[in-house]
Every structure is written in structure tokens, then in C-alpha cells.
Amino acid sequence: MPVARPEPQEPRVIAHVDMDCFYVQVEQRRNPALRGQPTAVVQYNDWKGGGLIAVxxxxxxxxxKRSMRGDEAKRVCPGINLVQVPVARGKADLNLYRSSGSEVVAILASKGKCERASIDEVYLDLTEAAKEMLLQAPPDSLEEICMEAAKSNILGLSSDASEKEKNVRAWLCRSDADYQDKLLACGAIIVAQLRIRVLEETQFTCSAGIAHNKMLAKLVSGMHKPAQQTVVPLSSIQDFLSSLPVKKMKQLGGKLGSSLQYDLGVETIGDLLSFSEEKLQEQYGANTGTWLWKIARGISGEEVEDRLLPKSHGCGKTFPGPRALKNNTSVRILALPFSSFSSKIISYSLAAEAEYLRGRTRLSCMPIYLGMKQLENTQLSTFRTVKGWLDQLCEELSERIQSDLNQNKRIAQTLTLHARASKKNERDSMKKFPSKSCPLRYGTGKIQEDAMKLFESGLHDFLESQSTGWSITSLSVTASKIFDIPSGTSSILRYIKGPNSSAPPAISDSSSVPEDPSLDVTPIHEEQCEPSTSEKEDNNRYSAISTKQCPANEEKKNSMKSTGVKGASSILKFLSRDHSAHQEKRRSDGLICSHQGPGSSSEANEAERNVPAQAAVVDRSNSGAEPSGSSNTWMLNVEDIDPAVVEELPPEIQREIQGWIRPSKHPTAKRRGSTISSYFPPARS
DNA sequence: ACGGCTCAGACG
DNA sequence: TCGTCTGAG
Known part of the structure; x- marks a missing residue:
């Protein structure tokens, strides 16, 4: 539900910039032959020509129209070019569009506060830039108003055909306008210039709205498309809103808008004016009521956030209808001679059969025994299918958060799994598959492992001890709670490496050791992708500690002392717990609730939930040297830090490491001694 | 069995 | 806090 924000007292200049059929433009830039042609971008060409996502x-x-099928589009427009969105790992891959969007954002962010609202939209707060222009070079002093600005659409300005451009110029230069509209005029000129820059530097056109708040800017940015901009002068607001259908207003496109129509008989925003704030609050609650009252008057206090990057990364795929992930996609029928389901016909998956024929599955897993055995078998098989897809999704997610880490120095802290599932022939088939989350650990393999655990946990809740006939119709994994890595983190690195890297490592007994070019760092791809999917060129080159390859503790200490410590990778490796111990710990402390059979008690489970386990150590020492702003980043989960090793470090270093740790808020999470058990605190106070 | 795949934000 | 729900594009 929308909520009202206190509005700034000072007048603002806000722009909303919206790329024109963005995905199409991206494809047109890639293949210029498509320019000027009827073109649409579709995904999944196999079914009825795929779904259109941009036209x-x-x-x-x-x-x-959007949300036609490809076939339908061909019917109404035989000459249309249908471009497929790239596919990777069996799913649509939007990275091309995301990176293209970033190109645009980089330009638009140059003139003021910029908020990335979606892959192809931004809000700008141009107040300061507009004020500046009004002081330094007001429109009426410019001998020539730039062409693009003169092509603006001014809401409420009489748009007589041939005179239009002249009128617009006159409006932009009006010396008798009130202050706020003068600011808007400056904003319009700035936006026009920005849009030209975007076109020149990216070849993309966009449209924009310029107004005193986000709501109005957004409302008009799409009013004149493509490649045009629209301004909302103060005097035009009431007329504009009064005739605006409620459903057009952002936030009113859904149920709330419908409720306004059907419950209050409100058809336009103007109709809202006849309701008192109290009445609206009574109907929709204090927050939403006030919000409605205000938007009817063109008031919106929402600030433009200073944020160029998304707050979360998600990867998902749907498996509609017959493609649902289930144990009986291809039906094999087997009548059981004796079982509790003796009269029933049980199906099992082709995958399980194939596994059996390949000799990978033991006979006891095949459906020749009792009903229960058989159920287990079919579930195992479904798990395999789910796991396969989940692995794919996690692989993409991992790639995305790693490049976020390298390019933007941000760390995600939470992994969430969501699924949709349905039960066959169950009365309670309305029940939803619950989402589950846990602390996010970096590394494809770890993410895959955790995601699967989350899935099992969710499935357990979903099934509630029944276990037949379930299927999965969508899967998604999301990385969220993303924080900037604070700068000045690794004094530990400087300390250990010495003031400059030529100095001997202070921590080492052996005083002079040649600098090791981080050979012992294992790129995470190699570490974790056993079936070696097509490894792409690592332009996102990050490295992570491979716990797998860590020697045992004693050995580690010795190697530390004898060879010295060189570079972030060695340090992190040194700090990390050895792999088997780590595994044991995970099993006993249970970062994620493990699947519990029906009837097993849940109190232990309760205590082990939500144990923070994420930490990071980042070597930013060379980040200044990297022109692209992308530098190698090393990650280490705090749970992998070996407290015994930490104890051997100098006190100030110990203190620093302790500083990474935040006490668990969950008193039930019992820890032994000084076990490091928490996660790296986000960057801020 | 079809609009798929993302994102953000509010609420309890 | 986590999980659900709404809404947008």
C-alpha cells in the first residue's frame, strides 16, 4: 500500500526518464539493420512464437502490442522482426539489457541525484542544477535555446501546429513566470541536453517528464513518445489530474484503483477531491488515506534516492503447466503387488529410470518394493530435477553478485528461495510454498548448497507430512540486503604486508619473503563448478579462498611461519578453518534448518535458525590502480575463520578481526567459546 | 498452460 | 526479523 511522505518545503525539479522500447533499441544497436523496422523482442520462441516483451x-x-504472442504479432504485422532474448543456462538472460541500462544511468547521473527506478527508467533531482542555471545562464539570456528543449511539450500550453516550437521557446524564456516554473524551464533544458548526450553516447532515445515531484514527472514521461519530453507547469496540474483516470496513477493500477472505482465510484483523480482525508483514511487506513488525499492535489513528497544500483539480484524461471517439475512428467505405470497402495497406480519419473539403467541408482531405490520406498524414489528423482534447475539459477545469481562485488564493492547478505508448487488432488492445494532465506555465503557451490537446503525446508513445510503428487511451477533465488563495503577495511592487510609491499610481512617469523603473486588463490569458478559449464572469459575476475584446498591447521600455521604471508589471498587462506571441520560445524550448528522427518522435534531446529554466518575481507589495495574501478576481491565467510588461528595473531589484528564480528541477535544460537559466529557489519554506523 | 522475469516497498 | 502481498515495467 502506498504511503504519504512529508514533502519538502522548497520547490524541486524532478525528472523521470524512460527509455523508448528499450530492449528493442538494445537489439537495434546490436544489429543496425533492424533500425526503422517493425521489431519486437520475444522470449521463448518455442511456444506460439514466444511472448513479446518490447515492441x-x-x-x-x-x-x-506487448503481451501478444509472437504468432499473433506475425499475423497483424507479417513483416515484423522478432528478436529473441539471449538464453543462458536454459533461461532468459537479461544481462545485456541490464548493462545497457547502466550505460544510460552513468550519463544521467551526471547532473544531480539519480535513482535507478528500473532497468530502463530513472528519476533525477535536478533542483540544484536548475537553480544554478537560473543564476548563471537563465533561459532568457541564451540566444539560442537548444533544439531539443524547444521541442518539449508543455502541459496546458496551446499547441497550435506551426507555432508550437515558437511558443515553447517563449514559455521557456518567460521572464514573468513564477520562480517554480522558471526552475522547471531550466530543468527542461538540462534534461534535453542529457537526452542528447544519451543519444550521442549510447545511440538510445528516451522520453522524459519534468515536474515538481516524482509522481507528476512519472505521469507525463510517457505522454509523448518516443524521444520527447513533457513539462508540467504549476498552473496545469489541477486540470491535468482532474481528468486523469485513476488507473493511470502509479500505485492505482491494481486492486486499490479498482476499489476506488467500485467502492467509492471514483473514476478520475479529480473525483477523489470530493472525499475528505478522514473518509479516505477510514476506508484505506491512515497512511494510504493521506496518500490518496495528497495525490489528488498533486502533492507527493517522495524523494529521489541517490541510488544507481539495484537493491537486490534475482534469478527465476517458471515451469508452467505441463512443464512443471514433477515426478510423473512421463508416466510409467506400475502396479504394485503388495503395498499400502496396492490398488493404486504409481508413477515415477523417467529420470529415475534412466539413472537406474545407467547403474547409478541402487536397486533398492527402484519402485519394486513397498509404496513408501517408491515415494522416496520418486521424490529423489524430483529433487534431482529441481536441483538441476536450482543449480542453474544459483550459478547465474552467483555470477551476478560476484560482478557486483568486483565492480561496485558491494556484498549481499541474504539468500532467499522462492518457489511455487501445486499439489495434485489435494483439498488444500491452495496452500502456498513458503519462501525461505538464510545468510548468503559467496561461492557458486555454497549458494547452490544453501538454496537446495532452503528448498527442502520449504517443501517440508509445504507438504506437511503428505508427500504425493506435488510439482514445482516456479523457482527463484534472490540475493538481497546488499551493502557497500566500507573503505579502509583492511588495515590488516597493510599491517601484514607492511607499509608498502616491499617491506617484509610483519607477521611472519622469516623476515624477508618475496612477494607472492597470489598463486594460491583459486578462482571460484574452478573451485566449484564440477561439470565445468562453459567457462566464459573472466572479465569479472574475482577470487575466493578455496576452503577445499586449505591444509590442516597445524600445517597452515607452519606454512605461515616458514613461508610468510603474502597478499590478501594467503591471509584469508591462513585464517580459514579447514574444510572438513567447516563441514562438521555446519552440520551441527545448522545454518539452515535441515530437512526433518515428520515427527522429529522442532525445538532444536528453532534454536539453530538464522545464525549469521557471513563476513567478508576485501583487498582494496589496488582498487585505485584499476582504471575501470573493478578490482579483485577476496571473500571469506566468517564461519570459515578459524578462531584458533586468530588467537595467534597480534592483539591489534585480533581486535580488528573482532571488529568484523557482530554478536548474534539470536540468543538460542549457542556457540563454543570464542567461536566466530557472526557477520561483517554493514558499512555505516 | 501461459506474460516471463525482475525489482521495490508496505504490512503484520 | 522474516515472509507475504501488491504493484510496476
Whole structure:
């Protein structure tokens, strides 16, 4: 539900910039032959020509619409070019569009506060820039208003055909306008210039709205498309809103808007004016009521956030209808001679059969025994299918958070799994599959492992001790709670490496050791992708400690003393717990609730939930040297830090490491002694 | 059995 | 806090 924000007293200049059929433009830039042609971007071409997700304006002229199928589009526009979105790991891959969007954001962020609102939209707060212009070079002093600005659409300005551009110039230069509209005029000129820069530097066109708040800017940015901008002068607001259908207002496109129509008889925003704030609050609660009252008057206090990057990364795929992940996709029928389901027909998956034929599955797993055995078997098989997809999704997610780490120095702290599932022939089939989350550990393999555990946990809750006939219709994994890594983190590195890297490592007994070029660091891809999927060129080159390859503790200490410690990788490796111990710990402390059979008690489970386990150590020492702003980053989970090793470090270093640790808020999470058990605190006070 | 895949934010 | 729900594009 929307909520009202206190509005700033000072007038603001806000712009909303919206790329024109963005995915199409990205494809047109990649293949210029598509320019000027009716074109649409589709995903999943196999079923009815795929679904359209972007349509060029030429194609729109033929009546092609978003959310037509490809076949349908061909019907109304036989000449249309259908471009498929890239596919990777069996799913749509939007990275091309994401990175193209970033190009645009980088330009638009140059003139003021910039908020990335979606892959192809931003809000700008141009207040300061507009004030500046009004002081330094007001529109009426400019001998020539830039062409693009003169092509603006001014809401409420009489748009007589040939005179329009002249009128617009006049409006932009009006010396008798009130202050706020003068600011808007400056904003319009700035936005026009920005849009030209975007076109020049990216070849993309965009449209924009310029107004005093986000709501109005957003409302008009799409009013004149493509490649145009629209300004909302103060005097035009009431007329504009009064005739605006409620459903057009952002946040009112869904149930709330419908409720306004059907429960209050409100058809336009203007109709809202006849309701008192109290009445609206009574109907929709204090927050939403006030919000409604205000938006009816063009008031919106929402600030433009200073944020160029997304707050979360998610990867998902749906498995609609017959493609649902289930144990009986291809039906084999087997009548059981004796079982509790003796009269029933049980199906099992082709995958399980194939496994059996390959000799990978033991006979006892095949459905020749009792009903229960058989159920286990079919579930195992479904798990395998789910795991396969989950692994794919996690692989993509891992890649995305790693490049976020390298390029933006941000760490995600929470991993969430969501699924949709349905039960066959169950009365309670309305029940939803619960989402589950846990602390996020970096590394493809770890993410895959944790995601699968989360899935099992969710499935357990979903099934509630029944276990037949379930299927999965969607899967997604999300990384969220993303924080900037604080700068000045690794004094430990400087300390250990010495003031400059030529100095001997202070921590080592042997005083002079040649600098080791981090050979012992294992790239995480190699570490964790056993079936070696097509390894792409690592332009996101990050490295992580491989716990697998850590020697045992004693050995580690010795190697530390004898060879010295060189570089972040060695240090992190040194700090980390050895792999088998780590595994034991995980099993006993249970970062994620492990699957519990029906009837097993849940109190232990309760105590082990939500144990923070994420930490990071980042070597930013060379980040200044990297021109791209991307530098190698080493990660270490705090749970992998060996407290015994830490104890041997100098006190100030110990203190620093302790500083990474935040006490668990969960008193039930019992720890032994000084076990490091918490996670790296986010960057801020 | 079809709009798929993302994102953000509010609420309890 | 986590999980659910709404809404947007």
C-alpha cells in the first residue's frame, strides 16, 4: 500500500526518464539493420512464437502490442522482426539489457541525484542544477535555446501546429513566470541536453517528464513518445489530474484503483477531491488515506534516492503447466503387488529410470518394493530435477553478485528461495510454498548448497507430512540486503604486508619473503563448478579462498611461519578453518534448518535458525590502480575463520578481526567459546 | 498452460 | 526479523 511522505518545503525539479522500447533499441544497436523496422523482442520462441516483451514504434503502428504472442504479432504485422532474448543456462538472460541500462544511468547521473527506478527508467533531482542555471545562464539570456528543449511539450500550453516550437521557446524564456516554473524551464533544458548526450553516447532515445515531484514527472514521461519530453507547469496540474483516470496513477493500477472505482465510484483523480482525508483514511487506513488525499492535489513528497544500483539480484524461471517439475512428467505405470497402495497406480519419473539403467541408482531405490520406498524414489528423482534447475539459477545469481562485488564493492547478505508448487488432488492445494532465506555465503557451490537446503525446508513445510503428487511451477533465488563495503577495511592487510609491499610481512617469523603473486588463490569458478559449464572469459575476475584446498591447521600455521604471508589471498587462506571441520560445524550448528522427518522435534531446529554466518575481507589495495574501478576481491565467510588461528595473531589484528564480528541477535544460537559466529557489519554506523 | 522475469516497498 | 502481498515495467 502506498504511503504519504512529508514533502519538502522548497520547490524541486524532478525528472523521470524512460527509455523508448528499450530492449528493442538494445537489439537495434546490436544489429543496425533492424533500425526503422517493425521489431519486437520475444522470449521463448518455442511456444506460439514466444511472448513479446518490447515492441518498436513501427510495429506498434501495425497494432502489435506487448503481451501478444509472437504468432499473433506475425499475423497483424507479417513483416515484423522478432528478436529473441539471449538464453543462458536454459533461461532468459537479461544481462545485456541490464548493462545497457547502466550505460544510460552513468550519463544521467551526471547532473544531480539519480535513482535507478528500473532497468530502463530513472528519476533525477535536478533542483540544484536548475537553480544554478537560473543564476548563471537563465533561459532568457541564451540566444539560442537548444533544439531539443524547444521541442518539449508543455502541459496546458496551446499547441497550435506551426507555432508550437515558437511558443515553447517563449514559455521557456518567460521572464514573468513564477520562480517554480522558471526552475522547471531550466530543468527542461538540462534534461534535453542529457537526452542528447544519451543519444550521442549510447545511440538510445528516451522520453522524459519534468515536474515538481516524482509522481507528476512519472505521469507525463510517457505522454509523448518516443524521444520527447513533457513539462508540467504549476498552473496545469489541477486540470491535468482532474481528468486523469485513476488507473493511470502509479500505485492505482491494481486492486486499490479498482476499489476506488467500485467502492467509492471514483473514476478520475479529480473525483477523489470530493472525499475528505478522514473518509479516505477510514476506508484505506491512515497512511494510504493521506496518500490518496495528497495525490489528488498533486502533492507527493517522495524523494529521489541517490541510488544507481539495484537493491537486490534475482534469478527465476517458471515451469508452467505441463512443464512443471514433477515426478510423473512421463508416466510409467506400475502396479504394485503388495503395498499400502496396492490398488493404486504409481508413477515415477523417467529420470529415475534412466539413472537406474545407467547403474547409478541402487536397486533398492527402484519402485519394486513397498509404496513408501517408491515415494522416496520418486521424490529423489524430483529433487534431482529441481536441483538441476536450482543449480542453474544459483550459478547465474552467483555470477551476478560476484560482478557486483568486483565492480561496485558491494556484498549481499541474504539468500532467499522462492518457489511455487501445486499439489495434485489435494483439498488444500491452495496452500502456498513458503519462501525461505538464510545468510548468503559467496561461492557458486555454497549458494547452490544453501538454496537446495532452503528448498527442502520449504517443501517440508509445504507438504506437511503428505508427500504425493506435488510439482514445482516456479523457482527463484534472490540475493538481497546488499551493502557497500566500507573503505579502509583492511588495515590488516597493510599491517601484514607492511607499509608498502616491499617491506617484509610483519607477521611472519622469516623476515624477508618475496612477494607472492597470489598463486594460491583459486578462482571460484574452478573451485566449484564440477561439470565445468562453459567457462566464459573472466572479465569479472574475482577470487575466493578455496576452503577445499586449505591444509590442516597445524600445517597452515607452519606454512605461515616458514613461508610468510603474502597478499590478501594467503591471509584469508591462513585464517580459514579447514574444510572438513567447516563441514562438521555446519552440520551441527545448522545454518539452515535441515530437512526433518515428520515427527522429529522442532525445538532444536528453532534454536539453530538464522545464525549469521557471513563476513567478508576485501583487498582494496589496488582498487585505485584499476582504471575501470573493478578490482579483485577476496571473500571469506566468517564461519570459515578459524578462531584458533586468530588467537595467534597480534592483539591489534585480533581486535580488528573482532571488529568484523557482530554478536548474534539470536540468543538460542549457542556457540563454543570464542567461536566466530557472526557477520561483517554493514558499512555505516 | 501461459506474460516471463525482475525489482521495490508496505504490512503484520 | 522474516515472509507475504501488491504493484510496476
Amino acid at each position: 518498436s514504434y513501427e510495429a506498434r503502428g501495425f497494432g502489435v
